[in-house]
Amino acid sequence: MAAIFQGVGAAAALSSSPSNSFDSKKFVFSPCRSFSVRKGASFAVVRSDGRVNLNPKGRRAQQLISNAVATKSDSAAASSSSKPGHELLLFEALQEGLEEEMERDPRVCVMGEDVGHYGGSYKVTKGLAKKFGDLRVLDTPIAENSFTGMGIGAAMTGLRPVVEGMNMGFLLLAFNQISNNCGMLHYTSGGQFTIPIVIRGPGGVGRQLGAEHSQRLESYFQSIPGIQMVACSTPYNAKGLMKAAIRSENPVIFFEHVLLYNLKERIPDEDYICNLEEAEMVRPGEHVTILTYSRMRYHVMQAAKTLVNKGYDPEVIDIRSLKPFDLYTIGNSVKKTHRVLIVEECMRTGGIGASLIAAITENFNDYLDASIMCLSSQDVPTPYAGTLEEVTVVQPAQIVTAVEQLCQ
Amino acid sequence: MNSASCAAKISTQPFSLNPTSPASHDRPLVSPKPTSLFLGSTRKLRLSSSSKLNLHRRSGTVVAVSDVVKQKKSKSTHSLLITKEEGLELYEDMILGRAFEDMCAQMYYRGKMFGFVHLYNGQEAVSTGFIKLLKQQDSVVSTYRDHVHALSKGVPARAVMSELFGKTTGCCRGQGGSMHMFSREHNLLGGFAFIGEGIPVATGAAFTSKYKREVLKEADCDHVTLAFFGDGTCNNGQFFECLNMAALWKLPIVFVVENNLWAIGMSHLRATSDPQIYKKGPAFGMPGIHVDGMDVLKVREVAKEAIGRARRGEGPTLVECETYRFRGHSLADPDELRDPAEKAHYAARDPITALKKYLIENSLASEADLKAIDKKIDEVVEDAVEFADESPVPSQSQLLENVFADPKGFGIGPDGRYRCEDPKFTEGTAHV
Numbered sequence: 001m002a003a004i005f006q007g008v009g010a011a012a013a014l015s016s017s018p019s020n021s022f023d024s025k026k027f028v029f030s031p032c033r034s035f036s037v038r039k040g041a042s043f044a045v046v047r048s049d050g051r052v053n054l055n056p057k058g059r060r061a062q063q064l065i066s067n068a069v070a071t072k073s074d075s076a077a078a079s080s081s082s083k084p085g086h087e088l089l090l091f092e093a094l095q096e097g098l099e100e101e102m103e104r105d106p107r108v109c110v111m112g113e114d115v116g117h118y119g120g121s122y123k124v125t126k127g128l129a130k131k132f133g134d135l136r137v138l139d140t141p142i143a144e145n146s147f148t149g150m151g152i153g154a155a156m157t158g159l160r161p162v163v164e165g166m167n168m169g170f171l172l173l174a175f176n177q178i179s180n181n182c183g184m185l186h187y188t189s190g191g192q193f194t195i196p197i198v199i200r201g202p203g204g205v206g207r208q209l210g211a212e213h214s215q216r217l218e219s220y221f222q223s224i225p226g227i228q229m230v231a232c233s234t235p236y237n238a239k240g241l242m243k244a245a246i247r248s249e250n251p252v253i254f255f256e257h258v259l260l261y262n263l264k265e266r267i268p269d270e271d272y273i274c275n276l277e278e279a280e281m282v283r284p285g286e287h288v289t290i291l292t293y294s295r296m297r298y299h300v301m302q303a304a305k306t307l308v309n310k311g312y313d314p315e316v317i318d319i320r321s322l323k324p325f326d327l328y329t330i331g332n333s334v335k336k337t338h339r340v341l342i343v344e345e346c347m348r349t350g351g352i353g354a355s356l357i358a359a360i361t362e363n364f365n366d367y368l369d370a371s372i373m374c375l376s377s378q379d380v381p382t383p384y385a386g387t388l389e390e391v392t393v394v395q396p397a398q399i400v401t402a403v404e405q406l407c408q
Numbered sequence: 409m410n411s412a413s414c415a416a417k418i419s420t421q422p423f424s425l426n427p428t429s430p431a432s433h434d435r436p437l438v439s440p441k442p443t444s445l446f447l448g449s450t451r452k453l454r455l456s457s458s459s460k461l462n463l464h465r466r467s468g469t470v471v472a473v474s475d476v477v478k479q480k481k482s483k484s485t486h487s488l489l490i491t492k493e494e495g496l497e498l499y500e501d502m503i504l505g506r507a508f509e510d511m512c513a514q515m516y517y518r519g520k521m522f523g524f525v526h527l528y529n530g531q532e533a534v535s536t537g538f539i540k541l542l543k544q545q546d547s548v549v550s551t552y553r554d555h556v557h558a559l560s561k562g563v564p565a566r567a568v569m570s571e572l573f574g575k576t577t578g579c580c581r582g583q584g585g586s587m588h589m590f591s592r593e594h595n596l597l598g599g600f601a602f603i604g605e606g607i608p609v610a611t612g613a614a615f616t617s618k619y620k621r622e623v624l625k626e627a628d629c630d631h632v633t634l635a636f637f638g639d640g641t642c643n644n645g646q647f648f649e650c651l652n653m654a655a656l657w658k659l660p661i662v663f664v665v666e667n668n669l670w671a672i673g674m675s676h677l678r679a680t681s682d683p684q685i686y687k688k689g690p691a692f693g694m695p696g697i698h699v700d701g702m703d704v705l706k707v708r709e710v711a712k713e714a715i716g717r718a719r720r721g722e723g724p725t726l727v728e729c730e731t732y733r734f735r736g737h738s739l740a741d742p743d744e745l746r747d748p749a750e751k752a753h754y755a756a757r758d759p760i761t762a763l764k765k766y767l768i769e770n771s772l773a774s775e776a777d778l779k780a781i782d783k784k785i786d787e788v789v790e791d792a793v794e795f796a797d798e799s800p801v802p803s804q805s806q807l808l809e810n811v812f813a814d815p816k817g818f819g820i821g822p823d824g825r826y827r828c829e830d831p832k833f834t835e836g837t838a839h840v
Contacts, residue, residue: 106623106624107624109619109623133623135618135619135622135623136619136623140653141649141652141653141656143645143649143652143653145608145645145646145649146607146608146611146645146646146649146650146653147608147649147653148608149605149607149608149609149611149612149646150608150609150611150612150615150650150653151612152608152609152612153549153597153608153609153610153611153612153613153614153615153616154612154613154615154616154619155612156597156609156612156613157547157597157612157613157616157617158616158620159615159616159619176602176605177605177608180600180601180602180605181600181605181609185590185598186810186811186812186813187583187810187811188580188583188584188585188588188590188598188599189580189583189584189588189590189592189598189810190578190579190580190581190582190583190584190590190810191581191809191810191813192580192590192591192592193590193592193597194813195813196813225811226811226812226817228812228817248814248817249812249813249814250812250813250814250816250817276816276817277816277817277819277820277826278820321819323819324817324818324819324820324827325819326819326820327819327820327821327822328820328821328822328823328824329820331822363822364822
């Protein structure tokens with residue numbers, strides 16, 4: 001990863017660059033995100049299995065890497081912390097993040113349908129109502145627009161609510177409040193009122209949930225001025241982003257994916273947050289930059305296995321911050337590989353990928369050797385039938401083909 | 409029966425609803441038999457004689473000011489509804505509202521303010537009657553017809569006028585405009601352009617008040633929120649959803665309906681299956697009151713009880729104020745649909761004239777006192793215009809300020825720095 005900073009200012013650049021641009025499983029991060037592990041070797045390339053390759057110019061892997069998927073736990077580097085970390089599932093990581101923030105700040109509260117006694121439709125708020133009470137973990141009636149607006153009013157008057165949409169799609173009913181009030185009130189009030197709200201929920205295409213429960217709202221919300229959007233994809237970044245979102249003074253829309261809740265990972269015991277505006281380097285590489293987020297990260301990593309076996313060296317970046325884009329991480333990658341493939345679950349029209357293409361073309365056009373390719377979901381309401389649903393979203397095989405095309 | 413207990417009768421009857429059973433099946437406020445249509449009905453408009461005025465009296469909730477005054481003449485002054493100080497305060501507030509709005513119209517036609525401007529003339533009794541009972545920490549949420557709510561809540565006339573002129577010295581730095589008046593200091597939570605979208609925000613403010621008391625253990629937190637909105641809003645989903653939630657959790661909020669019978673050009677009767685809005689309160693488990701919104705003293709009496717209920721933790725109240733706007737919906741509205749007879753009828757019930765009459769007839773104030781207030785307010789409004797005129801317009805650098813409370817939200821630029829750290833960005837000249 002350090003190969004990105006091939007320059008005199010490498011060390012300085014390193015210290016200001018995002019800590020989580022490393023493979024998150026490899027390194028334990030203290031809250032101030034120091035670079036004690038990396039500073040000595042400014043020009044080394046770290047492979048995902050922990051080997052250090054001092055030959056950054058080599059365009060072919062020295063040997064086949066058996067596991068290009070970033071799921072391996074601790075290497076020797078990680079044990080620079082004395083605590084072993086603990087293993088949990090993604091929904092538990094979210095719950096942990098929520099719980100820690102609620103303990104830390106009594107103004108943090110949760111509201112949504114079935115978040116209290118039921119524990120949340122995906123168990124993210126399980127146990128919280130028992131611990132914090134029915135007012136702090138509020139079971140609302142089924143009135144998304146109104147309880148989201150209520151959350152906004154509460155945020156304006158001093159609380160820090162976390163509003164859950166039982167399914168992200170239900171937040172369409174809250175669009176009035178999210179667009180008009182959540183995004184705008186800080187501005188139209190001339191900066192008098194802040195709205196430190198987090199609006200979260202499960203979204204994305206699941207397993208045959210039908211069209212209305214398989215929606216990707218990130219494309220609908222992205223134009224709203226005044227909000228930030230993040231999408232989590234691993235237990236580590238889920239907890240880190242959740243905590244960062246709650247602590248942020250800006251309204252944050254926090255996208256989770258229905259199929260990722262049972263991912264298991266070992267995460268640090270100590271307190272940490274993930275920067276809301278930064279992207280995550282999943283797998284450093286040389287040949288092509290693959291930008292992705294949420295569930296598609298795993299399809300990409302699966303395709304990466306195949307690609308590596310075929311001799312390609314993809315660089316995979318989980319953009320995490322859907323709004324705003326981390327143009328630094330993305331730009332550095334483009335400048336290195338000169339080819340970009342975007343893999344997203346949004347629909348093609350007006351999606352995150354479309355915005356990303358515009359941003360990259362505007363800022364890094366000179367560095368591109370080929371047109372940007374974007375693989376998105378089909379512009380169809382997600383069908384119920386399993387076979388059709390499968391071809392609605394991008395599959396690893398398509399990703400492999402796209403990279404091969406791009407790298408011709 | 410003197411007037412004080414007459415006013416009390418207005419208040420206690422509707423609040424006999426058992427506060428501990430929100431799902432109570434009592435319906436003490438539903439009038440047992442259908443009464444006549446509102447006088448604003450387009451189907452049947454006759455110039456009513458004073459006897460017909462009493463047709464829409466429901467269980468004594470609506471009493472003409474003149475009746476109160478007549479009863480009072482035979483009583484001693486200790487049964488007055490207000491003291492001299494209170495009377496003058498109410499008068500001044502209503503005169504300020506009226507004079508300010510009239511000046512807005514002038515300024516608009518002179519090209520000093522633009523866009524949609526919605527004036528409050530005629531409805532002053534509601535704003536004054538309710539808001540003058542509040543503390544500074546209580547919150548008010550309004551709609552686009554919010555200038556006078558802002559003034560009553562204590563936002564200086566200068567700040568409101570500057571905001572209307574789009575100057576940096578406006579209460580929202582010129583970024584809100586007529587329909588988005590906010591004041592953190594005075595707890596005015598807006599100013600909303602879409603009807604109904606302020607009601608959930610008000611519900612949230614009330615939720616915070618309850619949360620502070622019960623979770624944060626600030627035992628003396630008894631802040632109340634008032635949500636003002638119109639008759640058109642009462643057919644909107646957000647209204648009903650919030651009535652439900654407020655009653656369910658006994659939030660300290662008062663829902664104040666300013667029923668002026670018209671939603672731009674849509675008569676309330678043509679839009680609503682059951683036009684008696686106050687009846688919708690008991691359907692959700694809260695008291696619903698109807699009050700004559702052209703009489704500031706009646707509004708004040710009802711408001712006292714409703715606000716007191718909320719402060720004591722007994723839950724929300726729905727108050728329907730029958731009122732009228734003397735001007736069109738906005739300054740762009742030619743106001744051709746409303747019957748001149750209807751307008752004349754309500755013009756005769758001008759709340760300011762009524763209060764003035766009450767004050768003078770009960771020797772609470774002299775003509776001279778009131779004239780002095782008129783003059784003072786004229787000066788305040790003139791000063792506000794002058795101040796707004798002389799204030800600077802926002803510079804380009806202000807464009808990107810306040811989009812985010814934390815400007816890191818603009819993201820990281822290609823050079824690795826946060827965009828907001830770029831000096832060009834803060835000057836407003838950076839390419840975004």
